Amino acid sequence: MNDHLSPRLDFWFELASTYSYPAAMRIMPLAHAAGVVVRWRPFLLGPLFKAQGWNDSPFNLFPAKGTYMWRDLERICAGLNLPFRRPESFPQNSLPATRVALVGLDAGWGEDFVRAVYRAEFADGRQIGDAAVIAGVLEELGHEAEAIFARAQSSDVKERVRANTAEARALGIFGAPSFLVGGELFWGNDRLEQALDRAKAGFGRR
Amino acid sequence: MNDHLSPRLDFWFELASTYSYPAAMRIMPLAHAAGVVVRWRPFLLGPLFKAQGWNDSPFNLFPAKGTYMWRDLERICAGLNLPFRRPESFPQNSLPATRVALVGLDAGWGEDFVRAVYRAEFADGRQIGDAAVIAGVLEELGHEAEAIFARAQSSDVKERVRANTAEARALGIFGAPSFLVGGELFWGNDRLEQALDRAKAGFGRR
Numbered sequence: 001m002n003d004h005l006s007p008r009l010d011f012w013f014e015l016a017s018t019y020s021y022p023a024a025m026r027i028m029p030l031a032h033a034a035g036v037v038v039r040w041r042p043f044l045l046g047p048l049f050k051a052q053g054w055n056d057s058p059f060n061l062f063p064a065k066g067t068y069m070w071r072d073l074e075r076i077c078a079g080l081n082l083p084f085r086r087p088e089s090f091p092q093n094s095l096p097a098t099r100v101a102l103v104g105l106d107a108g109w110g111e112d113f114v115r116a117v118y119r120a121e122f123a124d125g126r127q128i129g130d131a132a133v134i135a136g137v138l139e140e141l142g143h144e145a146e147a148i149f150a151r152a153q154s155s156d157v158k159e160r161v162r163a164n165t166a167e168a169r170a171l172g173i174f175g176a177p178s179f180l181v182g183g184e185l186f187w188g189n190d191r192l193e194q195a196l197d198r199a200k201a202g203f204g205r206r
Numbered sequence: 207m208n209d210h211l212s213p214r215l216d217f218w219f220e221l222a223s224t225y226s227y228p229a230a231m232r233i234m235p236l237a238h239a240a241g242v243v244v245r246w247r248p249f250l251l252g253p254l255f256k257a258q259g260w261n262d263s264p265f266n267l268f269p270a271k272g273t274y275m276w277r278d279l280e281r282i283c284a285g286l287n288l289p290f291r292r293p294e295s296f297p298q299n300s301l302p303a304t305r306v307a308l309v310g311l312d313a314g315w316g317e318d319f320v321r322a323v324y325r326a327e328f329a330d331g332r333q334i335g336d337a338a339v340i341a342g343v344l345e346e347l348g349h350e351a352e353a354i355f356a357r358a359q360s361s362d363v364k365e366r367v368r369a370n371t372a373e374a375r376a377l378g379i380f381g382a383p384s385f386l387v388g389g390e391l392f393w394g395n396d397r398l399e400q401a402l403d404r405a406k407a408g409f410g411r412r
Contacts, residue, residue: 052267052268061258062258062380064375064378064379064380065380065381067378068378068380068391068393071390071391072392072393075400169270172270172273172274173270174268174270174271174274175271184277185274185277186278187274187278190396194281
């Protein structure tokens with residue numbers, strides 16, 4: 001497959017987002033089968049929520065919606081044979097892990113790292129805002145946490161998290177996961193197949 | 207099919223709800239094929255939104271979400287070959303039509319009426335809060351609007367709209383369409399197939 005000519009899809013995800021977990025686990029085998037190249041784009045939902053007056057996740061602000069989401073996610077994970085355990089706190093502070101993810105995506109191990117973070121958070125009940133947890137994830141993947149943390153704290157990486165988040169907002173993104181294909185936005189784990197179909201049909205080529 | 211022994215699904219819909227339109231158009235052929243009996247349950251979203259501090263539809267309060275919804279609905283309708291035209295005003299006043307729907311569901315023509323209301327609203331760009339539009343829909347279906355309006359204005363019917371809405375809220379419903387199968391809630395047009403599968407698997411029997 002020549003990546004340059006392949007259809008493309010931008011996968012916008014947030015490491016604290018529940019529905020981003022099954023999407024991150026599903027996307028690569030499906031994209032590979034469809035011949036679609038995926039660009040992983042981490043961003044933060046918090047600033048987008050704040051901009052519309054929310055100081056917490058809508059799943060906490062609107063309890064009926066939250067109760068439903070946890071049950072729905074449990075059903076989705078069961079259907080995919082993905083381990084799931086509701087974390088004790090939600091949403092978690094995803095900023096440090098998001099910075100590390102950007103370092104990893106540059107270096108080629110970012111996708112594995114992101115999947116491992118989601119497993120820690122939604123399968124193992126760990127706190128991804130805790131540096132020791134992230135260090136543990138990195139070490140399990142065979143990386144030296146200290147050097148990576150130093151790089152993740154650079155002003156360049158910090159600025160890229162802000163820039164990604166601003167770009168997400170400018171693209172009309174309001175939740176995660178979102179998929180962007182040739183200017184067409186698809187929101188939610190449920191829309192992954194539709195977004196890949198669209199990319200396959202040629203709308204994601206550039 | 208013996209209705210008494212068939213699996214069952216409650217279809218909770220709101221006549222002003224955009225995603226309830228494709229759900230109302232799709233549900234009966236799919237339910238018939240699955241051998242599932244559907245109970246149509248109209249309710250009002252307005253009081254549920256007000257209870258969580260919203261005085262308008264979230265699609266208006268949160269513009270990025272609204273922009274996305276209209277495009278998403280357009281794509282869904284195109285995929286189903288359903289006519290779609292974005293109405294000039296949204297959300298529309300669905301209370302009068304909801305009362306008529308309850309009269310019709312008692313009398314056996316309610317499902318046809320509901321589908322015709324959705325077509326008027328989301329395919330023809332008409333105002334369903336306008337009594338003349340509802341009278342026109344009733345007359346196209348061969349009913350005498352005047353007698354039906356009188357019945358729809360009875361305190362019994364008014365109270366049933368309130369009771370349905372209170373029941374929806376007590377069930378944890380926060381949006382439309384919603385499907386309830388043996389105590390299990392499914393939210394959104396996207397979840398119709400999953401809800402029917404659940405009913406077929408025996409969870410909706412009672």
